[in-house]
Amino acid sequence: MTIISTPVLILGGGVAGVSAALELARRGVPSVLAEKGPRLGGRVRDFCCKATQACVHCGACRLGDLLAEAAARPEAAFRSLALAAEAQREGGVWQVELRPQPDEGEADPLAQPLAEKTTVNAQAVILAVGYEPFDPRRKTRFGYGRVPGVMTALELEAMLGQGVLVGHDGQPPESVAFIQCVGSRDESLGNLYCSRVCCGFALDMAGLIKEGWPETAVTFFHMDVQGYGPSWEEALPHMRQAIDFVRAMPGEVSAGENGPRVCFAGPDGQPRSREFGLVALSQGLTPPASAGALSEMFGLNRNQDGFLGEDAALAVSGAQGVFVAGTAQGPRGIVESIDHAALAAGAAMESLFRAGKEAAHG
Amino acid sequence: MARVCLIWVERPGLEGLDPAEVAKRAGLSLDPGGAIPAAVVTAPEWAAPPAVRSRLAGKPAQWLDLAGEVGGGPAEKRLARAAAAVARAAGRAALGTLPQVYTAQPAQTVLVAGAGLAAVAAARQAGLLGHPVILATPFGRAAQAGADDEAEEVSLLAAQLPAQVEVLAEAELRHLSGAAGDFTAELQTPQGAQLKRFGAVVLAPAGGYAPPELGLDPELxxxxxxxxxxxxxxxxxxxxxxxxxxxxxxxxxxxxxxxxxxxxxxxxxxxxxxxxxxxxxxxxxxxxxxxxxxxxxxxxxxxxxxxxxxxxxxxxxxxxxxxxxxxxxxxxxxxxxxxxxGPVAAALPAFLANPVLWPAWPQLVPEGPRFSGGRTARSGLYIIGALRGTAPGRARRVEAAAAAADLHDRLTQGRATPVPSVRNTACASCLTCVRVCAHGVPRYGSDAIVCAPAACVACGMCAAECPAEAIAPPGWSNPELIAGLEAGLAKSAGTKAVLFACGQSGAQAFAELCRQGHEWPEGLLLYPVPCAGRVGMQLIMKALSSGAAGIMVAGCHDGNCRSVSGNLRARLRAGETAALLERLGLGPERVEFLHLASNQPRRLAQAVDRFVSTLG
Amino acid sequence: MRALLFLGCTVPVRNLNYELSARKVAEALGVELQDLAEFGCCGYPLKSTDQDKALVIAARALAQAHGSGLPLVALCSACAGTLAEAEHQLAHHGELRAKVNQQLAPLGLAYEPGVKVRHFMRFLLEEVGLEAIRAKVTRKLEGFSFAPHYGCHYLKPSEITGGFDDPEDPRSLASFIEATGAQAVDYASMKECCGGGVLGADEDLASAMAGKKLAELDAKGVTALALICPFCNVMYEGQQKAIGKKLDLKLKVPVVYVTQLLGLAMGLSPDEVGLKLNRAKPKELLAAFKS
Amino acid sequence: MISLNDCDPGFKFEVAAEPGGAGIKACFACAACSARCPVAGHREEYDPRRIIRLTLLGRREEVLSSPLIWLCSACYSCQEVCPQQVRFTEVLTAIKNLAAKAGYAPPSAKQIAGLLAGHGRLLAVTEFENEKRAELGLPAVEERGADYAAILGIAPEAAEAGEEA
CATH class of the missing domain: 3.50.50 (FAD/NAD(P)-binding domain)
Structure with a gap:
């Protein structure tokens, strides 16, 4: 059993966690970051660049900068394969037990694998454990896992990242459909929130498809196109020309003769169906799988959507020296997550400052 | 010329390379221990053992991330690649180094001009980070907010301002110039006008709502x-x-x-x-x-x-x-x-609307992923809150926190902010550097170019564009770059090609491919540069005249340049060079610009393979 | 194992084959069905014009069932759905319960929560289990193919049915069919509604709705369409000829009840499962079981 | 041309106050219901979303008098796919109840109460039926019309009359 002491412990090594470590370093505050997996970078590691004629501001490339800076900052120590299993607070200090996770042999040069059970004594803790993509199997009607050619937007992303686009029959599809809000804006699932990033994410991918496979027709099933920055509003009219925007939530995706068949209502309210070579489900962002355990461990509330941190001002007030950064707190994009980590880091620093002052006066 | 030694630091990715053989091929001696005049180290500075770092303090040292340059393939090929990279670095190390000359210490005081949540939060954070802060509010007190802020929240935060924050009531920022470490601001207050020097400036004017133009009767x-x-x-x-x-x-x-x-x-x-x-x-x-x-x-x-x-x-x-x-x-x-x-908005401060003194809004506040968190292209200037269109509430706090940390880092981490060296004997005061620098680093002083002490990000655009070779960020002057280029090309085999790779995109993608064991074409010399914008026509021509059959410049995608237009400038210069080659009958295909992101290694590999194969 | 049987309006008058086969299958599986003697209409037909009264009618049945302490099973999907929904509503809303009980009082009845209402097939699935059913199969219906029709109220609304089978990807009837050794056919219009609900309001519409499935299955060629609801039967069997005429199609889609298939597979004779009473006759099946 | 000033803002609340009607106001017009409606597939003029819309705008008479509301087959497809839990099948039941109160129920619907009051069921059971049942070894079925007549508040004679009508 090893014992480490640090002003701040960060749980989660995705962009938010790494950013939090860097933000603390920029403030001169040392930290220890514990990532349960073998590598830093989280889900963003699997995201591809979606620039076509120009950068679309997705921010996926920022991971490179972050990791490069992280490597050069002596204030931040990174531990991989380290899972927080227990935590208790004593005398204003969190004692968090990290347990080593099985090594799958994918070591990250920036992180040191946790060798043994370790207790970290930290004055503040930042939870940056990310999100869980909605499991589209819960929306049986969209055919995921049953209908060939139906995939998640993340799976499509991985494919596009390899420069490949194949549909239900293993061939480049003549048409691609995106179905938005799968798992978002859905009272029947209890997910009564917009996942914020999916419109931009899907349309950026649509742009990539139109660039790489110009003959492919793209249809975008949606309810409302969400904003994504000023240049986005300028780009939307062009997208509307290149892509078929259908304002309707499809009723069902079933196996058709030539690929997945999407049934939806036309502008006249009449049901119709169309077959696509590939259907991508833009699954929403849901609270991290560990949200329940962490909220219990750290005595932290969850907001009404189930994400960590109930009070909007939590990142400042930081009850008990626990702060939340990135998508663990709610759906947000990559750049937003990076910046959100600055708020958590700033708040953590303030809590150290306050604790220091109290100690000096006490 | 100083004799250069190779200091071998073993790093993942360098396995199987014999240090002695690499040194021999690169024409260097392997570190004999003890005092040495100049060195190439096979690791980035942060990854090198402290003993090596202290030994080299003040010495001309080139910290080379060799593992990010070699890649995979047969041992012989990797050896050749390592030797070329080491030779390239040695070429620069051999020139020695200028001691850093600071014309001025960066000012540490931070000006927060504005009101409301964003302003108060930024002032508070900067104060907590130890900076003297002047919060210049147009209102009578710090707690007052614009129409778009929650008054209660602002009051709460204003009550917690640290002692370092001085509130200047009923103040207006009339004029601003400079960049990080050396801003000059003119503040008008009821007590009169005052001119002050600031290290960083946060603009957070009070906001309101801009009703859409629909021809509505304001009575209704x-x-x-x-x-x-x-x-x-x-x-x-x-x-x-x-x-x-x-x-x-x-x-x-x-x-x-x-x-x-x-x-x-x-x-x-x-x-x-x-x-x-x-x-x-x-x-x-x-x-x-x-x-x-x-x-x-x-x-x-x-x-x-x-x-x-x-x-x-x-x-x-x-x-x-x-x-x-x-x-x-x-x-x-x-x-x-x-x-x-309507959306939130704030009035543009009058001085920013002056097109002579300040770049247009899209150049000053580019909408790229590198300019979030209140950052602007002008180093040390942060624009947050309503003026940027940021929604009230948490988003403004986020900006304030990010801006405060960034300015603190910039003003205090001397090693991260080089000051460009200006050779006044060569300078013709043509102001090209003033014009091309997106970060506002050089400005014309009374009789010479002076540089803001904490503003440079070493993109090197000034050096690329300066017709007199009078200005460059330390380490990135033409003689240094060319020495490396020549030395590196001299050790490259086969059909020689140079890949100038931007540190924000191309070089990161290259390193990732090396980690994956990608085998690069023989004769390809990687030349990492801080920004593609550093690669001017002269450098490209020099590479050609030094034996390269082709030059590829890999920079960021449009709209993703840390220096706003370094990528576009590089593309322009590559295009111009290609056009020139065509006129000379040498074939324009020898020069190519590639738009890239750091997470597009595959795109880089394919482009390089295709490019090199066409060179024959 | 015992259960209370609720027959409803249609089954005991028009679908004796269904009733017969269900009773025999229950017996073979060791399920003792006790008749709810006072049964009548479940209230469903009245819902569209007066759902308050419909609820009282449903509550009447639930009140009568309560004393037995037995789970209530219905052969008709609409009955099962209506009674389950009424139970759900009344159990959860005290005020509503009081109001309904006021109206039941003159009949000497009082509703009390606690009757578990299910469709007969669901009851078999959950209480007997496919394993036990397979164990009773003595005569595999190999070589025959049946297209299951789930209908609407057997599965939906899933809030009431509790999602025992996924309405979007239903499997339960197919698993019964497969338990008999026959092939369960997957087909495009499987989840379509029979249209029975609008037969009274608009016969053309109802015919068009039922016709869609009949036309697909006619073209596909299955041994029979397999049902579990007398309402659906009205459309697919009772109206088949009329629909064919309306749509100008020669429809010849045999129709059976899933309970009949289970019975045959368990060794019951065609007569015992009332196969004679089927009007859209499953000729292949009849031929095979002639002897 | 619809003038909102001439619509009945109270109509949606009226529908919502009926049992099962509460979900109507949650609709955000995603059209999943229309996509899955089997009736819409056969009847061009039938569109669940349209009925919801007219109700929300307060087109009281137009909705209640529309013969379209009686075309729902109560298959619950719309209810299952609705991401906002409008429960349109139940909403439409609420609307039909209001329409019936306003006297708009179609003849076929009107007969039902009479049948139930007369026989306690939709289909009469006579001796003929019970004989047939007996042949097959099935227990006899009794009519329980009186209970139903009492619940429905219809005198048995009136029930008979209704049936004949």
Missing amino acids: AKPVADLPPEGLAGSPDKWLQAAVIAGVDAPATADAFARAVEAALALQARDFVQTTLLFSEARVASEGGERRYREARQAGVIAARVAAGGLEVAQGGRLLKWRDLLLDEEVQLRPDLLAVA
């Missing part, structure tokens, strides 16, 4: 924040009709939509008031936005989607007409009450 149409008195209600026989407009010409921002929904809810809650919410897209991408939108519908608000630009406004808003998209029928409404939601 009120901002959503300004709803009619509570008592106003209809009767069972005569319901009052209220309308709330939330972005019908162009979709509302999520923030404006949320405020419109709140207003609609408030109106609908009154007795016998029927509220219709008009919008073109339901922008629910805000925390709790979807929930409140549903709440409003549940309360009885009629959600009316109008095609963008499809709202017909007559009689100043007393008659509204639109087509109901679901029924495909015309609908009209004569509202008794009308509330309008």
